Amino acid sequence: MFNPFGYYFFQNAIAGGIIVAIVCGLVGLFLILKKEAMLGDGLSHTAFGGIALGLLLGVNPIVTALGVSILAVFAISYMRRKKIAPTDSAVAVMLALGFSTGLILISFAGGFNVDLFNYLFGSILTISTTDLLLVLGLSVFVLLFISFFRKELLSMVFCEEDARIMGIPTNKLTILFDLLIAVTIVLSIKVIGTILVVALLVIPGLCALKLDLSFKKTLLATILFSTTSTTIGIILSAIFNIVTAGFIVFILVTAFLLTLTYKKLE
Amino acid sequence: MQQAMTRSILEVKGLNVTRNGTPVIENAAFTINRGDYVGIVGPNGGGKTTLLSAILGFLPHTAGSICLFGTELSKFSSWQKIAYISQQATNFEDQFPLTVRELVSLGCIKKGKLGRRFTPEDWAIVDENLDFMGLSDVANRRISQLSGGQKQRMFVAKALTHKPELILLDEPIVGVDSNAQEKFYKKLSDLNVERQITILIVTHDLTSVFCRMSKIMCINKTVEFAEITPNLDANMLLKRAYGKHFHFVYHQHNCEGVFVAEH
Numbered sequence: 001m002f003n004p005f006g007y008y009f010f011q012n013a014i015a016g017g018i019i020v021a022i023v024c025g026l027v028g029l030f031l032i033l034k035k036e037a038m039l040g041d042g043l044s045h046t047a048f049g050g051i052a053l054g055l056l057l058g059v060n061p062i063v064t065a066l067g068v069s070i071l072a073v074f075a076i077s078y079m080r081r082k083k084i085a086p087t088d089s090a091v092a093v094m095l096a097l098g099f100s101t102g103l104i105l106i107s108f109a110g111g112f113n114v115d116l117f118n119y120l121f122g123s124i125l126t127i128s129t130t131d132l133l134l135v136l137g138l139s140v141f142v143l144l145f146i147s148f149f150r151k152e153l154l155s156m157v158f159c160e161e162d163a164r165i166m167g168i169p170t171n172k173l174t175i176l177f178d179l180l181i182a183v184t185i186v187l188s189i190k191v192i193g194t195i196l197v198v199a200l201l202v203i204p205g206l207c208a209l210k211l212d213l214s215f216k217k218t219l220l221a222t223i224l225f226s227t228t229s230t231t232i233g234i235i236l237s238a239i240f241n242i243v244t245a246g247f248i249v250f251i252l253v254t255a256f257l258l259t260l261t262y263k264k265l266e
Numbered sequence: 267m268q269q270a271m272t273r274s275i276l277e278v279k280g281l282n283v284t285r286n287g288t289p290v291i292e293n294a295a296f297t298i299n300r301g302d303y304v305g306i307v308g309p310n311g312g313g314k315t316t317l318l319s320a321i322l323g324f325l326p327h328t329a330g331s332i333c334l335f336g337t338e339l340s341k342f343s344s345w346q347k348i349a350y351i352s353q354q355a356t357n358f359e360d361q362f363p364l365t366v367r368e369l370v371s372l373g374c375i376k377k378g379k380l381g382r383r384f385t386p387e388d389w390a391i392v393d394e395n396l397d398f399m400g401l402s403d404v405a406n407r408r409i410s411q412l413s414g415g416q417k418q419r420m421f422v423a424k425a426l427t428h429k430p431e432l433i434l435l436d437e438p439i440v441g442v443d444s445n446a447q448e449k450f451y452k453k454l455s456d457l458n459v460e461r462q463i464t465i466l467i468v469t470h471d472l473t474s475v476f477c478r479m480s481k482i483m484c485i486n487k488t489v490e491f492a493e494i495t496p497n498l499d500a501n502m503l504l505k506r507a508y509g510k511h512f513h514f515v516y517h518q519h520n521c522e523g524v525f526v527a528e529h
Contacts, residue, residue, distance in 0.1 A: 033359075033362065033363075148381040149380065149381050151371075151372060151375055151384075152375060152380055152381070154364075154372065155372045155375055158358065158362065158364070158369075158372070159352075159355070159358075161324065161350075161352065162350065162352070162355070164345075165322065165345050165348060165349070165350050166345070166346065166373070166375055166377070166428060167345055167346050167375070167376065167377025167378070168375060168377070168380065169380075208363070209361050209363055210361075212361075212363075212408055213363060214363065214364070214365040214368055214406070214408075215363050215364050215365070215368050216368070218363035
């Protein structure tokens, strides 16, 4: 059988996959607790517009996707704050706008075929060193933020009014967290692609929540679920030469079903 | 004059609050002093929660003034002195991944020192407050596993961890049995006496108000405020809010019985 472990591309893929899995799982857990999981899905689809723009302009699509996601998350946040539209509707508008912009740009450029496919469904096995470094840098930023402000974030998602009275600047923290979501979405595009990002965001946290643990242990369990599923997914996809994202999501869903069964039997 | 400045914690004058265009509080005026233990009563929909929301600045007021610790509400920034426990506090998601001790520790978050790690001293305060509120045995349980009364005490423990000078408590209407409720009021009395914390509590338990608390606020659009003394005509006060057919039977010795049972 093909043994992928001796190859550089594979080591890069595993390293990138694990760090992205950690970031996605942690940010996703807070998103679930904030009941905004679909914000992740909406943003990743919006980011598609940014990717098309990057490909058209010949700029690194991760950079343009980041710009578009940040704009989109602030637009959603603005609509929510000014009561122009509730979060889910605002997400729907931005999702449609980003994706349709992407479609127009693609048609305009006459299609990008392989490249585009890689961004839609991820291409962790072909991640370049530049992209890996970009992903690492963004991940470190997100992880540092969460490790410093997890208690404040937790306080805010538990009860925003209460957090505000306690002196937590909830408006600023919300903006920073929105920014974090945009960054997380973009860095996971390389691993799992824009279409399935939401799975890596939501399922690990959901599995961990089913175990009824303390907050500390829930964080650890989330990381364990996301990194294990991602690693196994990458290995299987290298061996069988099948799209990585498909395997990762399949394993995540299997883990979720196993967790549910475990809770039933317990 | 100087003494009045320091003693008064909350001063409300000529306050009007409307919700969706309907006046809910009209011309409220009262002064809460340091060390007061105030029971807020009145019929449902009378404006109790609305008044608290206005004091906390969640709702704008259309007329009058609110002064917290001698500062006009719009300029007030020392929110760390105030703890608020809302009516919905105990209605959290069952799946929320927190132990009782973890939730109470969130009270250690300090304005201006965000992002810091909790120190052993912080955890000592958390454990002391858990112990004070009688929650040491359940400290490592998930918050959803507690009874209604325990949840209530947990939120007070969290509030205490923040070392507030004023606690505003909007009591949940259901979910706590009367025995647990009586213990809860006793705990609040202890806090009020031992730690000199000023307490405003929205409650439906009139007996507890007259037995334990120092002042009563009766709200039904208008706000009646009185010190609880043996001479207070409770029924006169309550009838203004609850209607002329309301009759509340209360004897001083009822309370004495309650106190004796606990010592």
